[in-house]
Amino acid sequence: MMNRAEIKRSLGVSLWFVFLTFPLMVVRVDSINETIEWRWMNMLWVGLGSFVLSLVSRWYFRHRETRASNPLEPSGVSLQIRSWFTDPKHRWPLLALLALIAVAFPFTFSAYQTNIMTTALMYVVLGLGLNIVVGLAGLLDLGYVAFYLVGAYSYGLLNTHFDLGFWTVLPIGALLAAIFGVLLGFPVLRLRGDYLAIVTLAFGEIIRLVMENWNDFSRGPSGISNIDRPGFFGIDLTLNQSITYLYFLMLVMVVVTIFVVNRLQDSRIGRAWLALREDDIACQAMGIDKTKTKLTAFALGATWAGMVGVIFAAKTTFINPASFTFLESAIILAIVVLGGMGSILGVIIGAFVLILLPEYLRALSDYRMLAFGAIMVTMMVFRPQGIIANVRRRYEFKGKVS
Amino acid sequence: MPQSAQAILEVKDLSMAFGGIQALDNLDLDVHGGEIVALIGPNGAGKTTFFNCVTGLYKPTGGDVLLTPPGRKTSRLNGLKPNVIAKKGMARTFQNIRLFQNMTVLENVMIGRHCRTRAFVFGAIFRPPQTRREEQDIVDRSYAILEKVGLAHVVNDFSKNLSYGQQRRLEIARALATEPSLLLLDEPAAGMNPQETHELEQLIQRIRDEGHAVLLIEHDMKLVMSLSDRVYVMDYGKRIAAGSPEEVSADPAVIKAYLGESDDA
Ligand SMILES: Nc1ncnc2c1ncn2[C@@H]1O[C@H](COP(=O)(O)OP(=O)(O)OP(=O)(O)O)[C@@H](O)[C@H]1O
Ligand SMILES: [Mg+2]
Numbered sequence: 036m037m038n039r040a041e042i043k044r045s046l047g048v049s050l051w052f053v054f055l056t057f058p059l060m061v062v063r064v065d066s067i068n069e070t071i072e073w074r075w076m077n078m079l080w081v082g083l084g085s086f087v088l089s090l091v092s093r094w095y096f097r098h099r100e101t102r103a104s105n106p107l108e109p110s111g112v113s114l115q116i117r118s119w120f121t122d123p124k125h126r127w128p129l130l131a132l133l134a135l136i137a138v139a140f141p142f143t144f145s146a147y148q149t150n151i152m153t154t155a156l157m158y159v160v161l162g163l164g165l166n167i168v169v170g171l172a173g174l175l176d177l178g179y180v181a182f183y184l185v186g187a188y189s190y191g192l193l194n195t196h197f198d199l200g201f202w203t204v205l206p207i208g209a210l211l212a213a214i215f216g217v218l219l220g221f222p223v224l225r226l227r228g229d230y231l232a233i234v235t236l237a238f239g240e241i242i243r244l245v246m247e248n249w250n251d252f253s254r255g256p257s258g259i260s261n262i263d264r265p266g267f268f269g270i271d272l273t274l275n276q277s278i279t280y281l282y283f284l285m286l287v288m289v290v291v292t293i294f295v296v297n298r299l300q301d302s303r304i305g306r307a308w309l310a311l312r313e314d315d316i317a318c319q320a321m322g323i324d325k326t327k328t329k330l331t332a333f334a335l336g337a338t339w340a341g342m343v344g345v346i347f348a349a350k351t352t353f354i355n356p357a358s359f360t361f362l363e364s365a366i367i368l369a370i371v372v373l374g375g376m377g378s379i380l381g382v383i384i385g386a387f388v389l390i391l392l393p394e395y396l397r398a399l400s401d402y403r404m405l406a407f408g409a410i411m412v413t414m415m416v417f418r419p420q421g422i423i424a425n426v427r428r429r430y431e432f433k434g435k436v437s
Numbered sequence: 438m439p440q441s442a443q444a445i446l447e448v449k450d451l452s453m454a455f456g457g458i459q460a461l462d463n464l465d466l467d468v469h470g471g472e473i474v475a476l477i478g479p480n481g482a483g484k485t486t487f488f489n490c491v492t493g494l495y496k497p498t499g500g501d502v503l504l505t506p507p508g509r510k511t512s513r514l515n516g517l518k519p520n521v522i523a524k525k526g527m528a529r530t531f532q533n534i535r536l537f538q539n540m541t542v543l544e545n546v547m548i549g550r551h552c553r554t555r556a557f558v559f560g561a562i563f564r565p566p567q568t569r570r571e572e573q574d575i576v577d578r579s580y581a582i583l584e585k586v587g588l589a590h591v592v593n594d595f596s597k598n599l600s601y602g603q604q605r606r607l608e609i610a611r612a613l614a615t616e617p618s619l620l621l622l623d624e625p626a627a628g629m630n631p632q633e634t635h636e637l638e639q640l641i642q643r644i645r646d647e648g649h650a651v652l653l654i655e656h657d658m659k660l661v662m663s664l665s666d667r668v669y670v671m672d673y674g675k676r677i678a679a680g681s682p683e684e685v686s687a688d689p690a691v692i693k694a695y696l697g698e699s700d701d702a
Binding site for chain 1: 492520523524528529535537538539540541543544547548553554556557560561564568571572575576580589592593611612615
């Protein structure tokens with residue numbers, strides 16, 4: 036089953052791992068007693084573990100290659116999951132069950148859990164928003180967090196200076212973010228791929244740095260505090276009530292986002308985005324206005340980030356530029372890529388996995404991020420198309436298609 | 438040859454230079470309504486460059502491109518964007534197939550309807566009755582076109598999974614969806630077997646009969662001779678002959694430049 040060459044390679048891999056993890060896993064400097072502890076057992080485990088993993092992955096890949104399936108078709112798990120979800124028999128009971136769980140959640144779990152869930156829901160919307168730009172239109176945007184910042188700061192500033200309420204600022208934040216989306220869109224109209232990625236990355240950083248340094252406007256690194264929580268028909272809510280309230284707010288927002296993004300995806304504009312992603316020259320030659328299509332994608336993607344930004348500011352009641360670093364953009368992008376570019380269900384699952392996993396991996400304390408990284412890498416190696424691969428709508432022609 | 442009608446496409450002194458290379462050198466060409474015109478020439482003669490200049494992908498360095506769709510005003514196309522030109526009534530296929538690979542066959546054709554429809558963000562989200570009608574119309578027309586080119590049985594397949602010949606026909610279908618008065622085909626028979634080529638010939642004739650003028654680049658001489666009303670021959674960016682297939686194939690300059698040095702002609 037395993038030939039000698041493969042075992043040799045795996046041995047090489049495990050030696051590499053031992054070498055790379057040596058300073059981290061084996062050497063421990065005890066700075067109190069000023070001694071160095073050598074944990075040789077760890078080295079053994081790393082070596083053995085990576086050797087076995089490498090063998091397993093080799094076997095898996097060979098197995099996959101020999102399997103006579105068409106690699107182009109979305110196959111196996113992805114189709115199964117999808118057909119299970121879209122089967123009309125399962126659909127309504129499943130949705131009802133989901134709705135029940137979603138509604139009961141804040142009443143059955145602690146405020147802490149509810150808070151985490153609200154955060155996860157926020158990332159669902161952020162992921163779906165970025166999915167428009169990256170997944171559908173194929174524009175690699177690494178500065179998405181800038182629009183999130185615009186939303187958060189519009190609420191922070193308008194609330195503290197002009198005393199505007201949450202519900203007033205929500206549409207304003209969305210609009211401002213959309214405008215910034217267009218502002219970013221213009222200079223990058225001609226750029227593609229890596230160049231686009233770099234410019235958007237810079238854009239995100241510039242906006243953050245401006246907030247960090249323009250003290251008169253944004254109060255710099257110390258941020259804005261005492262932002263009002265969202266109002267509920269003028270009734271004062273306790274902290275716990277307000278956590279529940281925000282949870283439901285986010286829940287509604289997620290439902291609205293799914294509805295809108297789903298409709299956009301299956302529309303004239305949605306198809307134009309896909310065409311732009313697939314081949315921009317053919318897309319133009321077929322009569323699609325590239326400028327308009329790109330700017331619409333940037334603006335509509337940014338809108339969601341703007342709204343979630345407003346909610347974020349209202350949720351934490353405190354914002355500063357440190358919440359809007361590149362890492363944030365990277366996480367949102369990871370949600371889209373991990374979930375499956377262009378797939379709504381995939382992005383939702385991706386958001387839950389990426390936001391909830393690190394929370395519940397806290398048990399692993401220091402190794403939390405390491406484990407998280409390992410899961411990400413494994414995932415991308417074994418399912419590069421994401422959890423749910425993009426599947427296009429099928430049209431039925433009665434009595435015509437065999 | 439009676440040429441009473443206004444030419445649909447009129448190209449005058451078209452020139453295109455890439456650095457030192459003169460890919461098009463003062464080229465004249467016109468296509469009239471109801472015609473199938475062929476543009477031939479050895480490899481690297483500048484045929485594809487001609488298409489790219491006419492459809493707005495390249496900006497020509499000199500000359501004029503005038504389009505007059507039947508019953509409409511003449512417009513000068515130089516410097517216009519490709520999507521504007523498509524909307525004015527000229528569509529093309531690509532020599533190296535450029536389909537939207539991860540979209541279905543039907544969706545590829547639906548993209549062609551883009552410039553003839555209008556629904557925008559509001560319509561997409563709220564789907565008022567008029568948007569619904571428009572969507573239905575897009576689907577119906579696209580399906581009808583796919584039936585015409587013989588791809589109705591694969592509407593829901595990803596276009597990347599089609600055979601080579603099918604992909605070429607899908608490109609034609611996608612271009613037809615834009616309702617072009619003039620259809621430009623860049624080597625539509627390349628890579629097709631004799632049977633497929635024969636079907637293609639009938640398809641192109643049918644397209645002409647339905648009111649689209651056709652300008653095609655083709656290396657398959659048998660196809661060119663049986664299909665075209667007129668033939669233009671170019672070499673090194675220059676027009677070296679023009680006329681009926683018989684005239685052109687008897688032209689010494691053509692034989693020397695093209696037929697003489699090519700075995701498959
Ligand atoms: N974008 C470009 N930049 C520089 N040179 C180009 C470019 N496009 C085409 N050329 C050059 O212009 C000349 C004509 O090329 P073109 O592709 O138009 O030939 P063609 O007649 O279509 O040939 P074929 O029959 O092989 O398709 C060639 O010398 C080619 O190298
Ligand atoms: Mg060519």
